[in-house]
Amino acid sequence: MKRTVTTTPEEPRPFPPLAGVRHRYVDAGGVRLHVAEAGRGEPVLLLHGFPQHWYAWRKVIPLLAGGYRLICPDLRGFGWSQAPAGGYDTDTRVADVLALMDALDLPSVRLIGHEWGAWVGFMLCARAPERFTAFLALNIVHPWPLHRRLVPQSWRFWYTALLESPLLGRWMLRRRPGFTRYLLRRGVVDRTVWENGALEEFVAASAQAGAARAGEALHRSFAVRDVARLALGRYRGLRLSTPTHLLTGERDVVLPPSVLGGGERNASALRAEGVPGCGHYLHEERPELVARAAVSLFEGR
Template structure:
């Protein structure tokens, strides 16, 4: 597996280090001091996806932005991109860093991992803010009519094809990122180029393919078969959904009912699939209110 040699983007106040867990070196970008908050990026981003949020929260919290395996400056092994393995990675990282309980923020695939972290080890998380992701108990009658929106994942999950698209067709990644926001200016040339370049690296492209394939082969089957119905979310959770999210329109985000003791969905008007990019101030405000119990 390759190690990235491309220059690290700079964000004021961010310090970088690597932590070896489960045979993989994970890159961690940290900022601030105080109570710890773990942040899990989505696809095709890495820690730099939190660059707009970091200065808004690092004055009060210790932000721990993890490059999940296969992305950013973390190792990209051949295996381990299923949800259970990613959960194991984060819990092992928390153990290595001596973090007993943390607050959690996740976006996209990172938010899906976040839900399963809270289900697996609720005692490790005080609060959870999920961005642009459904919970594990969607109503199929709402979700199925919207399944066409996942057309692009059908390409990325195909063996060899997915990695070829990410490596050789950077316009595809640019298209997905532009389609994911209502305010196109959110993507500065530097940010767009960084995430596209990262996705093009051979091992990162293979990881992107493996990530989508693992979800298709394992998680979708569990959703369809109702395997999550016996699980209950006890960590206080807020989902921020983009009103104009091309992948997950708010209509699919039904109440979790008896499956969650404290979960609410808030829809962000005029916002797409990258709420932390388009509305970082709102994300920070929501996080502070959630983390302090509404104080």
């Protein structure tokens, strides 16, 4: 007997307002995901990173909604989506997105992803290339990094040791909002980009019980599974045929441009580029650049 999924958010919060955005809930293969949509035209799927949700795209949406149908889900455990006890590994998150596309009757889409959302994006494009016509990846390493470049930068991930620790990670997110606030602020070069209470929206959302548990599980799963796969070269068999543009900030405190090398054998359609004067949240600091890069990639310019 199939188990019924509980769909009511544990602590309902109002959606932050954004003109032209429509909200709905979609059953995506057994998990209920909240989806924010805007615009009309060819579909573009936007996948957020941590510790954000659909509202991460608030600056990009007005720039692209005139020509595209923008579909911005809250990934499992975040924002207004259901936060089940498990399923925060990359494989399940990939399955969630494909199930969402099926539920929305989307045979193929253009794709934009930031950080964790972009990591899922690489796996989506590698495993289901027929469903993604172009991919703009922001502030993430691709699955085929040169270890000699990545390993010396591993100190930059010190904060993940707190987030991935059982019980401690969720406690930090739920009871120490200053920690989440610090991560968001250190991730940008110009802190004034956090306008109109946006930073506090993400801090408050991350402090929800389900989201805090999800944030911990997400980081622990990546440390246990994905890092091991990277170290052992388990992604060498993956191939990326989707035209992909990878952007990161030259002052990204987590993943600087020096780690973007490699991948030529696995991804002939991958182009990587650093953006001067920007940090780990390109869509916050340079939304116009992100929108231009997306249009250029999507239209084959």
